[in-house]
Amino acid sequence: MMKTQPNKSIDKKLTAAQISPPLFRQLLIVAILGFSAIWAIDAYSGIIAVFDAFSYPICITAFILIYLISFSRANQQSLHYLAYLVVAGYLISCSIWHHLPGNGQFSNSAQWLGLNYVIVYLFLDVKKAAPATAIVFVATITGHYFALIQNHTTGEALVVTLNMAIAHAIYIFLLWTVIKLRVTTDQVIARADMLEDFAYIDVLTRALNRRGIEKVFNELNLDSAEQKKNYAILIIDIDHFKQVNDLNGHLIGDKVLTSIAGKIRRSIHPNDILCRWGGEEFVVLTLNRTPQQVMTLAENLRLAVSQLVIDDIANITVSIGVGHSHEASSKEAVFKIADDHLYDAKQSGRNTIRASQA
Numbered sequence: 001m002m003k004t005q006p007n008k009s010i011d012k013k014l015t016a017a018q019i020s021p022p023l024f025r026q027l028l029i030v031a032i033l034g035f036s037a038i039w040a041i042d043a044y045s046g047i048i049a050v051f052d053a054f055s056y057p058i059c060i061t062a063f064i065l066i067y068l069i070s071f072s073r074a075n076q077q078s079l080h081y082l083a084y085l086v087v088a089g090y091l092i093s094c095s096i097w098h099h100l101p102g103n104g105q106f107s108n109s110a111q112w113l114g115l116n117y118v119i120v121y122l123f124l125d126v127k128k129a130a131p132a133t134a135i136v137f138v139a140t141i142t143g144h145y146f147a148l149i150q151n152h153t154t155g156e157a158l159v160v161t162l163n164m165a166i167a168h169a170i171y172i173f174l175l176w177t178v179i180k181l182r183v184t185t186d187q188v189i190a191r192a193d194m195l196e197d198f199a200y201i202d203v204l205t206r207a208l209n210r211r212g213i214e215k216v217f218n219e220l221n222l223d224s225a226e227q228k229k230n231y232a233i234l235i236i237d238i239d240h241f242k243q244v245n246d247l248n249g250h251l252i253g254d255k256v257l258t259s260i261a262g263k264i265r266r267s268i269h270p271n272d273i274l275c276r277w278g279g280e281e282f283v284v285l286t287l288n289r290t291p292q293q294v295m296t297l298a299e300n301l302r303l304a305v306s307q308l309v310i311d312d313i314a315n316i317t318v319s320i321g322v323g324h325s326h327e328a329s330s331k332e333a334v335f336k337i338a339d340d341h342l343y344d345a346k347q348s349g350r351n352t353i354r355a356s357q358a
């Protein structure tokens with residue numbers, strides 16, 4: 001439901017998209033199927049390297065175990081780490097192994113290395129992904145350099161690893177740009193949400209405004225013809241407020257309004273809704289209370305306000321008119337009933353409550 005206190009600041013931290021356990025398991029199935037398919041193709045064609053003959057079943061077993069553990073209460077983030085460790089560990093060591101002399105140099109294993117950077121941002125939040133990216137980058141480049149130098153001149157090994165370093169740096173840079181774009185979009189959405197919240201809140205008292213309570217009515221489906229909901233409306237009007245302004249000035253008048261709103265907010269149930277209906281008029285919407293309970297609430301509010309002393313101003317009173325959902329077929333009609341009772345309360349001397357006879 002709508003917040004009555006908008007967020008003061010927008011969280012500027014970079015956060016990774018949340019991977020739900022079902023999505024994580026889907027990714028694991030893709031990994032299991034992918035590894036199994038490549039293993040089957042390599043084994044069937046007879047070109048399977050010694051490294052792969054061992055590493056494929058190890059990785060597949062690890063993925064299956066992580067898949068099964070993911071159904072337990074195990075920390076999901078740790079499982080994400082573990083899965084990433086298996087993938088990154090496999091891809092780096094496989095490519096390095098293939099670059100060692102006699103192991104089928106420059107096989108196509110290196111082309112998969114870019115996946116390490118993509119997957120790290122998929123699994124980890126950005127704070128952890130950044131150092132992981134640096135570690136993977138350094139391990140990949142130095143590992144390949146030392147593998148190549150064993151069978152090539154330093155110059156040749158340097159050229160190949162430099163190429164690799166540039167390509168990988170571009171991968172990282174582009175991925176980082178995508179993440180930043182996404183974070184900017186998230187911030188724009190958060191800001192829009194915050195502005196939307198402001199449109200429903202009265203700036204002076206921080207209570208909901210008319211549009212705000214309208215929205216609450218819609219969200220709670222209170223005016224639905226099919227499902228009759230039990231609610232009551234209390235229209236609370238400050239007595240002789242014009243005098244408060246005339247005698248003390250508008251700024252003090254504002255302070256009185258804010259203090260009364262605060263007092264009402266602290267006196268109602270957390271599920272009750274406070275709205276500034278207009279000038280010196282507030283509305284409390286309360287749900288699922290009996291008429292007696294609503295009268296008790298109204299009496300508590302009347303008493304609470306009457307005890308306020310604001311900048312030496314005492315004896316502030318309110319008149320309250322009550323309307324119940326069972327008394328009418330639309331919220332407009334309930335408001336009208338509450339308003340009529342408020343009029344009666346004012347006519348009968350103020351500082352009092354009026355509701356229909358039970």
Ligand SMILES: Nc1nc2c(ncn2[C@@H]2O[C@H](COP(=O)(O)OP(=O)(O)OP(=O)(O)O)[C@@H](O)[C@H]2O)c(=O)[nH]1
Nearest residue numbers: 237238239240241242243245250251253254279280
């Ligand atoms: N300080 C301040 N005054 C406001 C604000 N909004 C409305 N008012 C004042 O509220 C007063 C309402 O006056 P009236 O409608 O005559 O009502 P009242 O003096 O409270 O008299 P009763 O309701 O009949 O008891 C006016 O003087 C408005 O200027 C506001 O945001 N700040």
